[in-house]
Amino acid sequence: QVQLVESGGGVDQPGGSLRLSCAASGFTFSSYGMHWVRQAPGKGLEWVAFIRYDGSSSYYADSVKGRFTISRDNSKSTLYLQMNSLRPEDTAFYYCAKDRDPIKVGPLYFFDYWGQGTLVTVSS
Amino acid sequence: EIVLTQSPGTLSLSPGERATLSCRASQSVSSSYLAWYQQKPGQAPRLLICGASNRATGIPDRFSGSGSGTDFTLTISRLEPEDFAVYCCQQYHSSPITFGQGTRLEIK
Numbered sequence: 001q002v003q004l005v006e007s008g009g010g011v012d013q014p015g016g017s018l019r020l021s022c023a024a025s026g027f028t029f030s031s032y033g034m035h036w037v038r039q040a041p042g043k044g045l046e047w048v049a050f051i052r053y054d055g056s057s058s059y060y061a062d063s064v065k066g067r068f069t070i071s072r073d074n075s076k077s078t079l080y081l082q083m084n085s086l087r088p089e090d091t092a093f094y095y096c097a098k099d100r101d102p103i104k105v106g107p108l109y110f111f112d113y114w115g116q117g118t119l120v121t122v123s124s
Numbered sequence: 125e126i127v128l129t130q131s132p133g134t135l136s137l138s139p140g141e142r143a144t145l146s147c148r149a150s151q152s153v154s155s156s157y158l159a160w161y162q163q164k165p166g167q168a169p170r171l172l173i174c175g176a177s178n179r180a181t182g183i184p185d186r187f188s189g190s191g192s193g194t195d196f197t198l199t200i201s202r203l204e205p206e207d208f209a210v211y212c213c214q215q216y217h218s219s220p221i222t223f224g225q226g227t228r229l230e231i232k
Contacts, residue, residue, distance in 0.1 A: 004168075035221075044225040045169070045212060061220050095168065100180075108216045110159040112180065114168035 002026040002113045004096050009118030016086050016122070022079040022096030022115055030054070030074035031102040035111060036081050038092035038120075048094070049081065050107035059107040064090075086122045093117035126151050126215050128224035136232040143200040145227045147213035152193045157217040160189055160198045163210045163226070172211075173198065205231075 008020040022034070036048040049070040051058045058070050069082040079096050097111035127150040137143055147158070156176030161169040171180040173189035176196055186201040200207055212226040 045214070045223040047221040047223070059219070097169075100171070100174065108157070108219060108221065110171065110174050110214060110216050111169075112171050114170075116166070116168050 002098070004098065004113055004115035006094060006096055006115045006118040009094065009120045011121045011123065012086055013124050014087055014122055017082070017084045018086065018120060020081040020083065020094055020096075020118060020120070022081075024077045024079065024096075024098070027098070028102070029072075029077035033099040033104045033107070033109065034070075034072060034079045035097045035099070035107070036070060036079075037095045037097050037111075037114075038090075039095070039117070040089075040092040043092075046092075047107075051079070052105055053099075053103055057105070083120070086120075088122050090120060091122050093119050125220055126153065126218055126222050128213050128215060128222055130211075130213060130224035130227045132227060133225075134228045134230060136230050137203055138232045139203050139205055141203050143198075143203055143207070143229055145198040145200075145211055145229070147191075147196040147198070147224050149194045149196070149215060151218075153196075153215045153217040155217065156192055156196075157215060158189075158191070158196050159214045159216065161212050161214065162207075163212065169212075200229075203229075 003025045005023045051070045067085045071080045095117045097114045100112035131146045158176045160173040163169045177189045210226045213224040
């Protein structure tokens with residue numbers, strides 16, 4: 001069955017960096033667009049970034065543009081989120097999520113599977 | 125960006141009752157590009173509805189979605205104990221994707 005397992009979360013200071021990973025299994029990873037979505041404690045969900053199935057293009061929320069980079073290694077069925085210049089407002093659970101349908105080229109879609117999330121805390 | 129406002133914030137009902145959850149968009153969501161998710165503590169969100177009214181694979185038929193334009197509704201016809209959770213809507217009509225703040229469905 002489909003599994004998405006995030007890792008890499010932790011505590012870091014403002015201005016620091018973290019790299020999140022999402023290991024995928026149970027489906028043909030290289031055929032699906034993937035997203036990162038975050039949720040601050042007690043708050044709603046916020047879309048963060050999308051990468052096309054082949055990695056050829058990516059899109060970002062304005063709140064993270066220029067600081068975060070989404071990437072993927074289809075040979076390892078793994079999605080990444082490089083987070084630089086971290087701010088306290090980046091504190092959240094970070095989820096990876098899969099497009100329901102394959103070969104979607106843009107970020108506007110919905111998600112049929114999500115990971116359990118990994119917590120990122122940015123605090124001095 | 126499209127702002128999604130969900131109401132009520134919290135809904136207190138008993139098993140067997142009918143639940144009606146609202147999601148209102150600040151702009152029209154054309155082609156009904158709206159989805160609903162269920163979220164339980166410590167669990168991954170679960171897709172319930174896409175295209176405003178299409179149940180996702182494996183979702184029981186007590187869950188139904190309706191609406192168009194700016195007003196959408198998720199209805200749970202007869203609440204089961206496992207349905208008490210947070211529900212949120214998501215639009216994928218225009219960039220960026222946005223979510224509602226959620227409705228908490230709690231046992232009365």
